Amino acid sequence: MDDVTFAVLGTGGIGRRTLDVARHRDGLTPVAACDRNGVAVDHSGLDVAELLDATEGNIASGPEADGDTPATPESDYASDGGATAVEGGDAAADGVKQAGEGAGVVASAQGEPTETPIDDVIAESDAVDAVLLALPNLEHDFIPRVAERFADAGYEGVLVDVLKRSRVIGMLDDRAEALESSGITFVCGAGATPGFLTGAAVLAAQSFVEVESVEIWWGVGLKSGYEDNRGTVREDIAHLDGYDIERAREMSEDEIEELVAEHGGQLEFHDMEHADDVLLERAGVCDAEDVSVGGVLDVRSDEKPTTTTVRVTGTTFDGERATNTFELDDATSMAANVNGPALGYLKAAVLRNRAGDYGVYGPAEIMPSF
Amino acid sequence: MDDVTFAVLGTGGIGRRTLDVARHRDGLTPVAACDRNGVAVDHSGLDVAELLDATEGNIASGPEADGDTPATPESDYASDGGATAVEGGDAAADGVKQAGEGAGVVASAQGEPTETPIDDVIAESDAVDAVLLALPNLEHDFIPRVAERFADAGYEGVLVDVLKRSRVIGMLDDRAEALESSGITFVCGAGATPGFLTGAAVLAAQSFVEVESVEIWWGVGLKSGYEDNRGTVREDIAHLDGYDIERAREMSEDEIEELVAEHGGQLEFHDMEHADDVLLERAGVCDAEDVSVGGVLDVRSDEKPTTTTVRVTGTTFDGERATNTFELDDATSMAANVNGPALGYLKAAVLRNRAGDYGVYGPAEIMPSF
Numbered sequence: 001m002d003d004v005t006f007a008v009l010g011t012g013g014i015g016r017r018t019l020d021v022a023r024h025r026d027g028l029t030p031v032a033a034c035d036r037n038g039v040a041v042d043h044s045g046l047d048v049a050e051l052l053d054a055t056e057g058n059i060a061s062g063p064e065a066d067g068d069t070p071a072t073p074e075s076d077y078a079s080d081g082g083a084t085a086v087e088g089g090d091a092a093a094d095g096v097k098q099a100g101e102g103a104g105v106v107a108s109a110q111g112e113p114t115e116t117p118i119d120d121v122i123a124e125s126d127a128v129d130a131v132l133l134a135l136p137n138l139e140h141d142f143i144p145r146v147a148e149r150f151a152d153a154g155y156e157g158v159l160v161d162v163l164k165r166s167r168v169i170g171m172l173d174d175r176a177e178a179l180e181s182s183g184i185t186f187v188c189g190a191g192a193t194p195g196f197l198t199g200a201a202v203l204a205a206q207s208f209v210e211v212e213s214v215e216i217w218w219g220v221g222l223k224s225g226y227e228d229n230r231g232t233v234r235e236d237i238a239h240l241d242g243y244d245i246e247r248a249r250e251m252s253e254d255e256i257e258e259l260v261a262e263h264g265g266q267l268e269f270h271d272m273e274h275a276d277d278v279l280l281e282r283a284g285v286c287d288a289e290d291v292s293v294g295g296v297l298d299v300r301s302d303e304k305p306t307t308t309t310v311r312v313t314g315t316t317f318d319g320e321r322a323t324n325t326f327e328l329d330d331a332t333s334m335a336a337n338v339n340g341p342a343l344g345y346l347k348a349a350v351l352r353n354r355a356g357d358y359g360v361y362g363p364a365e366i367m368p369s370f
Numbered sequence: 371m372d373d374v375t376f377a378v379l380g381t382g383g384i385g386r387r388t389l390d391v392a393r394h395r396d397g398l399t400p401v402a403a404c405d406r407n408g409v410a411v412d413h414s415g416l417d418v419a420e421l422l423d424a425t426e427g428n429i430a431s432g433p434e435a436d437g438d439t440p441a442t443p444e445s446d447y448a449s450d451g452g453a454t455a456v457e458g459g460d461a462a463a464d465g466v467k468q469a470g471e472g473a474g475v476v477a478s479a480q481g482e483p484t485e486t487p488i489d490d491v492i493a494e495s496d497a498v499d500a501v502l503l504a505l506p507n508l509e510h511d512f513i514p515r516v517a518e519r520f521a522d523a524g525y526e527g528v529l530v531d532v533l534k535r536s537r538v539i540g541m542l543d544d545r546a547e548a549l550e551s552s553g554i555t556f557v558c559g560a561g562a563t564p565g566f567l568t569g570a571a572v573l574a575a576q577s578f579v580e581v582e583s584v585e586i587w588w589g590v591g592l593k594s595g596y597e598d599n600r601g602t603v604r605e606d607i608a609h610l611d612g613y614d615i616e617r618a619r620e621m622s623e624d625e626i627e628e629l630v631a632e633h634g635g636q637l638e639f640h641d642m643e644h645a646d647d648v649l650l651e652r653a654g655v656c657d658a659e660d661v662s663v664g665g666v667l668d669v670r671s672d673e674k675p676t677t678t679t680v681r682v683t684g685t686t687f688d689g690e691r692a693t694n695t696f697e698l699d700d701a702t703s704m705a706a707n708v709n710g711p712a713l714g715y716l717k718a719a720v721l722r723n724r725a726g727d728y729g730v731y732g733p734a735e736i737m738p739s740f
Contacts, residue, residue, distance in 0.1 A: 017687070020687060021579060021740075022740075024579035024580070024687065196573075199573060199738065200573055203566075203569055203570055206569075206707075206710040206711045206714055207566075207699075207702040207706045207707050207710060208710070209391060209710070210394070316701075316702055316706035317390060317391045317705070317706055317709065318703055318705060318706060320701040321701065322698075322700075322701035323699050324696075324698050324699055324702065325697045325699075326573070326574070326696050326697075327694065327697075328577060328692075328694050329577075329692030329693050329694055329695075330692075331686075331692035332686055332690065332692045333686060333690065335687075335688060336577045336578070336688060339687065340577060340579070340687075341576045341738075341740075344576055344737075344738040344739045345738050346740070347738065347739070347740055348737075348738035351721075351727070352725075354726070355721055355722075355724050355725030355726075356724070356725075357721070363738070366738050367714075367718075367737070367738065368569065368711075368715050368718035368733070369714045370392075370395055370398065370710055370711075370713035370714040370716070
């Protein structure tokens, strides 16, 4: 495959780390990055080291504006907070951190201040093969609306996000026609889960002609990241027995601390509403209802409280019932498990785009699978 | 993706099971199958049930003609023996089994006898998206030469094999230009290993920016399949300490039985010469020398003597050293682990072919990977 040029919308945790990780491979050239404050464009390739150094400190802070985000696996904790809002509204305004002069990207010598960062990237998008939407979870339809703007501008290329909400995928599906006619290939949920672990499920399913269950179980240790992810932890609480989104929203910080203390710092989740189910069904692996997602979050340790595991149970063509297993080492951080896969799916989507396959895809559909 | 039509060259173990497995999915239509005796073609789709019933008994028998096949993981034991030779010479002629009248495919109502089965399939190949080369290991360059014949005929489409020898991949590379100019996308080694497990290694590597080792370890229980795979077992013996290809070739059946008995029916292999290494290096996952392949073959039990496992050790972008693991349930047969992946890679290769990506690929290159 030829060189792939890509842009990153949002230079918070995921955006920054994606730029960082991409440096480890040839053939992936970042040519644009933006946040709510500015945009940096260089079609011969951004100076990532300078950009990262100058904007160090652009990490998540404070609760996210959108309190009813459903799911919480690994990639949530790697997702962006307020500092990286791009035209996203006021909610995130007070979370901005910066190291140099000017806020966010503008702190970089490559950054230019702008009121319209997304439009500025769209204006350059003729020379961009793929765009990673590493935007904060401000509103459920924010990413779909951004995608629509690319379609309105006639963008021909790839859009990738690392979100995981089932409902966002439906919203993207609603826009599939507009994306298709523009020539956009959109891969939604291409982070850790959905993403990496969804792909693992597709792989593990290859022994089977009939899949009976997919169990995704994640572990996240969040001691040092706890302060930056309090909003996400609050959202997670909505998944505990006896809690829902409204109740979690209304809890005071003290009430949350009390709850966390009651659980000894470890929150365990079962049967989470999660897009892996929809995405595996789309790919023909199994029915959505046969997919379960859960995990354990430990806010008092950076060690993972449980091993992230994918177990796929099915029946072989010769009638045997069996379970194949994929396990991530506890030493792999959530960030490592988001950004490598995101770039992998991005490259795979570019191939699909060049093949003329436009529309909305999940990561499971990008894997070799029969 | 639209419907994919495919042909199978060779209707021994792998060819038959691929036809069988493909029945479990929509969108994969077998339109041609051949063996050394005949060819069956139906562009609206073969009647697989009739074909399989009529040709039951077309399984491997006797030692294969090509005694210096290097490797022996799962897919070897699923590979074809003499009965399925297609224009392959005399060596396999005495191994033919058949259930109906006429030998091989000709026993089916859909089969027509022919002296030129491969040419007959090539003649129909305008309407064939992909061809699975499920041919016996008669000579190292047999598959490359068959590929060349498709290229000479101007075939535009996919060729997939399930072989695993490093040297064959080199021979295909030598023909890459001819394949490319014809419009052929060739995926070599798309069975279990290389194939399924190579893909698992690519997946498991996604946490890492640097991969330090890939360990592929397989288990095969071959009690009921022993008689049909004596030739392959003989080849495996060449991998044992103190043995080589020549010595293994010259051993009498009694000597082999004695050796097997000395090992209690279990032969254990280490550092096997195996194409996974070359294929993972091609895909940029790691250096070939960092890949090791080994396993245990038990000829006295159908239970796997050890669990088939892929372990990938690497370093994350944030500096952690870790090992991700993929494990196949012992209840999954080698056949299940060859045919599902082969069809998955076949479909993925069709996409690549439609994108205009021609030439020679390994399964590792077909996976999403950054």
